[in-house]
Amino acid sequence: MTQGTAQVLAGPPAAAALLDEARRRAARLPRPPHLALVRVGEDPASVSYVRGKAKKASEVGLSSHVHALPGDTTQADLLALIGTLNAEPAVSGILVQLPLPAHLDPEPVLLAVNPAKDVDGLHPANTGALWNAHEGLRPCTPAGIMALLAHHGVTVRGARVVVVGRSALVGRPVAGLLLNADATVTLAHRVTPDLGAVTRGADILIVAAGQPHLITPDMVRPGATVVDVGINRVPTEDGKGRLTGDVHPDVAHVAGALTPVPGGVGPMTVAQLLMNTVIAAERQHVQPEVTGELVR
Ligand code: ADP
Missing domain, CATH: 3.40.50.10860 (Leucine Dehydrogenase, chain A, domain 1)
Structure with missing residues (x-):
């Protein structure tokens, strides 16, 4: 079987588009x-x-x-x-x-x-507004993930989305934004049994667990979109360390699209x-x- 290589969902062009919009709207004030x-x-x-x-x-x-x-x-x-x-x-x-x-x-x-x-969108008034789909300021990394998906034409509406990690900073708020955008959302975490069985159900898999290479190719549905929010510094032989995500690099052979680390969610x-x-x-x-x- 020949293995495909996932489309790269690059952060910098999506961030540049968001910054352009911020610049344009700021100038109107x-x-x-x-x-x-x-x-x-x-x-x-x-x-x-x-x-x-x-x-x-x-x-x-x-x-x-x-x-x-x-x-x-x-x-x-x-x-x-x-x-x-x-x-x-x-x-x-x-x-x-x-x-x-x-x-x-x-x-x-x-x-x-x-x-x-x-x-920062982290005040309870804003997290409450997010969860109730009311107007408010949204947390930056989750809203940045939504902008990244939109920029690259990934359809969230109707998609089965699995979020791995339930932190206040990423997992919970991104689940709220996805729900507001009409996705069907599953929130998985440390206590979820058989994580792979859950993540294989995802059309879009969002991983924010802070665990290097938690997600291996067998845990991903072929063709799925994978968003890697992890930024882990792992040791290297030269002692400098290197950044790696929560998703194993071989997932690129299974996924349809994948965010790189670094250069994916980070700039958003x-x-x-x-x-x-x-x-x-x-x-x-x-x-x-x-x-x-x-x-x-
Ligand atoms: P972040 O800084 O990325 O928001 P945190 O360290 O605050 O992440 O939280 C980690 C989250 O990832 C927690 O919700 C935890 O339940 C989840 N998590 C950690 N390890 C695993 C694992 N092995 N399987 C599934 N979920 C995990």
């Missing part, structure tokens, strides 16, 4: 949407992520400001900054870079962000963050009372 980036301390990864987000923001015509707080900032001072940003009409979106230093509790901080400015997340900032700014423009005093 009376002033550039503004993203407030809050980080505490000097964790090198956080410094680099926040810098990257600010740079991409300026590339699409958004303004941004990095609020870099010292590592010994108190919970009260951090909450006070969030309160100021919530009430500032010129701020369209607020992102608190995680992880916070150990002495700070992230939960009350995320709850304090005005849901209308919650561009920041693009969607900026799109969310534009969406937040558009809604605040139409309905200015969602900023400032009325909605906290």
Whole structure:
């Protein structure tokens, strides 16, 4: 039997299209949407992520400001900054870079962000809106996955979709978005018996389990679309390590289409963050009372 090679669902062109749309819509607003980036301390990864987000923001015509707080900032001072940003009409979106230093509790901080400015889409008001198919801001990686599928012409409506992983960041919210888009969704996780029997039922398989090569070719229906959300650093002989997904590379011989790691879902997340900032700014423009005093 000759084995096929899956179509590559590349992230960069889909991310570029999303960024183009963000740029176009931002330009229609009376002033550039503004993203407030809050980080505490000097964790090198956080410094680099926040810098990257600010740079991409300026590339699409958004303004941004990095609020870099010292590592010994108190919970009260951090909450006070969030309160100021919530009430500032010129701020369209607020992102608190995680992880916070150990002495700070992230939960009350995320709850304090005005849901209308919650561009990460993780406030319970937004996750509740997502689950009830109401208007709200959607979490970035899940919404980015939907944009990636749409860009490459993958039909979600009516598809049997299996999501492996039920995290708050990816599995749960992507299941909600898929359901809202008329897919039939199965959510599998660590306790699911005979995972392969479940995943073989998928027309579209989305894997966000954080387990290198969890999905092997025998677990995939021939011709299925496979989205690999995993970003795992595995050791190499030279000691540098290399990024690998949750899907075994040989799945490319069975799947009809497959996202690469890196270069698949990864680039979609920041693009969607900026799109969310534009969406937040558009809604605040139409309905200015969602900023400032009325909605906290
Ligand atoms: P992420 O950071 O990708 O969102 P988390 O580490 O927070 O992932 O969560 C991992 C998810 O993957 C959990 O929901 C867990 O149940 C699921 N998972 C982990 N290992 C397996 C496995 N071997 N089979 C099925 N699901 C798994």
